[in-house]
Amino acid sequence: MLSEELNIMKVEGIEVCSFKRIEKIDFVTPRLTVLIGGNNSGKSSLLQGIHFAITVLQSARLSSDGGKSMTTLGFDQFIYKPTGDLVQLNFNAAITSKVGPEFKFTYKDAASDELRTFKLQLRRGKNANIAILFDAKSTFFTRAANRTEPLSVFVPGLAGVPLREELRTASVVANGIAQGDSNVYLRNILYHILQNSAKLTKFHEMIASVFPGLRISTTFNPEMHLYIDISVETDARTSALEMVGTGCLQAIQLVAYVTAYDPDLLLLDEPDAHLHPSNQRLLASTLQRITELGRTKVILATHSRHMFDALARDDEVQVIWLKDGQRQPEGDKRNLSVLLDLGALDSFELFHAGQQRLVVLTEDTKLSKLQVLLQANGLKLSEYLVQPLNGVSNLPAAVPVADFFVSQADNTFVVIHRDGDCMTDEEKTWWIEKESKMLPPRTRIFVTQLTDIEHSFCKPAHLAAVYSMTLDFAENLVEDAIVANASQFTIEFANKRAQLKQTTLRLMKDVPSAVDLMGKRIKFDQVKGKSLLPKILDSLKLAGENPMRLIETGSDALKAAALTQVVIDINHVPVPPSPDAISSAMEFPAK
Known part of the structure; x- marks a missing residue:
């Protein structure tokens, strides 16, 4: 002893x-x-x-x-x-x-x-x-x-x-x-x-x-x-x-x-x-x-x-x-707590290492398609950082993280991505206007034009551009996939619309039902992209094409006005002369 x-x-x-x-x-x-x-x-x-x-x-x-x-x-x-x-x-x-x-x-x-x-x-x-x-x-x-x-x-x-x-x-x-x-x-x-x-x-x-x-x-x-x-x-x-x-x-x-x-x-x-x-x-x-x-x-x-x-x-x-x-250097414990949540601390370190000026908060965990979409809209891989974040559709979950990133420098931008989820254009506009009131400066909401990221790759114009096929041929290929799986797509659309009325659109008046929107049959812009894309990839394979080219190649059909506007905004804000100041900015911005 x-x-x-x-x-x-x-x-x-x-x-x-x-x-x-x-x-x-x-x-x-x-x-x-x-x-x-x-x-x-x-x-x-x-x-x-x-x-x-x-x-x-x-x-x-x-x-x-x-x-x-x-x-x-x-x-x-x-x-x-x-x-x-x-x-x-x-x-x-x-x-x-x-x-x-x-x-x-x-x-x-x-x-x-x-x-x-x-x-x-x-x-x-x-x-x-x-x-x-x-x-x-x-x-x-x-x-x-x-x-x-x-x-x-x-x-x-x-x-x-x-x-x-x-x-x-x-x-x-x-x-x-x-x-x-x-x-x-x-x-x-x-x-x-x-x-x-x-x-x-x-x-x-x-x-x-x-x-x-x-x-x-x-x-x-x-x-x-x-x-x-x-x-x-x-x-x-x-x-x-x-x-x-x-x-x-x-x-x-x-x-x-x-x-x-x-x-x-x-x-x-x-x-x-x-x-x-x-x-x-x-x-x-x-x-x-x-x-x-x-x-x-x-x-x-x-x-x-x-x-x-x-x-x-x-x-x-x-x-x-x-x-x-x-x-x-020691940081504000409140900020470190936010970054620890959902692995954002790893992203912050990468953000500082590369000095990217744009952070994209996304509900997706598989990022390759989103990265192709960003590239098609004028963003290089070295210019942005993608941070998966659960609950982005419930925007308050993303605001503290966005708030932290824009506080790091006066030229930093944040894009919060959520899927369109079968909302109409009017509903998307209503939701963006309502939720944007809580956003910090230089933060934008990007809602996909169609139901989700995958849906953009299903556009006939994108198929035509990637495979040098006629637009009519591409439209028929997509239409055949929708008709062959109409029952599945209809059920998914109806379920999603019912869910939206109880959650995202709960405070909006006169929200139309799935039946009101579909009419006699489901349309292209109402199909869930995550379900449609695999069907199209199978059709391309049967046609002797390499299906992976569709989701690995960009085209003008993937351009989205909200993303291209962010690129314009970023390019109009000059880079400050002292990037070293970023690493010491570890406090929430004053409100």
């Missing part, structure tokens, strides 16, 4: 250099730190780097020369391996005898306010081994090298637990914790907590704030039973561990790790993945309770707006925004 003095040593700051995607990141460690960023931004690399550095010291202690300040370890001697080839852990190059990952921890020993530093360096050793340089006499090494009371617990995503678990020795469980396999040994951890009355009391007290009255128990007897059983009592109901709800199970896991090991650092990589928002909020509450009741500091990476909102409202919570392995 560690002495009490070493056990309450506090990590105050961390620096990770030249590790995986990270060139250099340093930060202080308050009680809770939230890492955000787009895909491949370095969030996981940072968490792995911290845990790797600590477990390297554990590995050094286990080696025969672990008391020396320079130790050489073979691949199999590393407890935790973030990759199958440790030589490739260095930033942008392999580890050599002169360059490699470096780590620095700033810490305080017990009963002292003096800040101390501990440095760890990795270099290439002989025979493909890794040389480790550090101060073996440091109290940090003594604390971090202890496996039974680990300095860090790394959880690469919270998940379910195995259905069966045999009793393992403390060293096997500790080794699994160090390797990031915490879930595999959860029953073992809970069983050992149950054997220690002080830890069991702490466990129940800590989890009670999130799940009042929750109790764990076991009937496991190592002399009689092969597998560990853990029962969970909550809401006057007792269930097996694997049968409790996801939110409850994840709270049990986190509180168990902290209770059993009391680590300085709890490192969590997207613990909210695939969780319902209500369970994400429970998870956030659990983490806050952990940091309030003990000395454990939490560092977690997330993509979730719900987790971010639940944690970042606390002024003491640190938010670190990463991009390309580098820390970004």
Whole structure:
């Protein structure tokens, strides 16, 4: 066991250099730190780097020369391996005898306010081994090298637990914790907590704030039973561990790790993945309770707006925004919250990297046809950014995101796309006029001329242009497809019109019914493009044509007045002389 003095040593700051995607990141460690960023931004690399550095010291202690300040370890001697080839852990190059990952921890020993530093360096050793340089006499090494009371617990995503678990020795469980396999040994951890009355009391007290009255128990007897059983009592109901709800199970896991090991650092990589928002909020509450009741500091990476909102409202919570392995300037938490929603943070980073002046918010998730349409209307791929956004037809969902993007620069434009959805021209005009009142400056609504984006590619004029066929032939091809599938198209149109009257057109007077509009039979402009287009593509294939050309080629038939007007507007607004100002504009515009 560690002495009490070493056990309450506090990590105050961390620096990770030249590790995986990270060139250099340093930060202080308050009680809770939230890492955000787009895909491949370095969030996981940072968490792995911290845990790797600590477990390297554990590995050094286990080696025969672990008391020396320079130790050489073979691949199999590393407890935790973030990759199958440790030589490739260095930033942008392999580890050599002169360059490699470096780590620095700033810490305080017990009963002292003096800040101390501990440095760890990795270099290439002989025979493909890794040389480790550090101060073996440091109290940090003594604390971090202890496996039974680990300095860090790394959880690469919270998940379910195995259905069966045999009793393992403390060293096997500790080794699994160090390797990031915490879930595999959860029953073992809970069983050992149950054997220690002080830890069991702490466990129940800590989890009670999130799940009042929750109790764990076991009937496991190592002399009689092969597998560990853990029962969970909550809401006057007792269930097996694997049968409790996801939110409850994840709270049990986190509180168990902290209770059993009391680590300085709890490192969590997207613990909210695939969780319902209500369970994400429970998870956030659990983490806050952990940091309030003990000395454990939490560092977690997330993509979730719900987790971010639940944690970042606390002024003491640190938010670190990463991009390309580098820390970004601190931004307004309200804006970061908006961008996290629906993956818009990734788009914002791309927006800044390319300095595009137009952002297109769309309800479509497959963007290739929309991009062809934009190109046909005079927009180059390098000039705009497309951001899928659910709920665009309910315009208030898109306004905060549009508001953010136009606030980045005086020459930025936003187009909000929604499908025509079987509305008449009069209905589209009414809806645009009504909804445009809430839009921020330089924001336009683009409603497709026909029912949807796909419908534009079904125009006979577009077919004629792409395949050099006569307009009469193209019209007959389209008409044949409509006649052959008239029943399906009629039902779809009727259902959509009924839906429109209850939603988008609910406040409009005298909305005609599907029967009033169709007359004797359904017309081209009333057909759902997503249904018609596959029929036309099949007909083109039967005619010996390459059907993909239809949706990959632009033509004048795809031009839309609303889009061409945006191009005109953009070209009339000059580019400001200082584009660097964009990256610092992280506040909502004044209203």
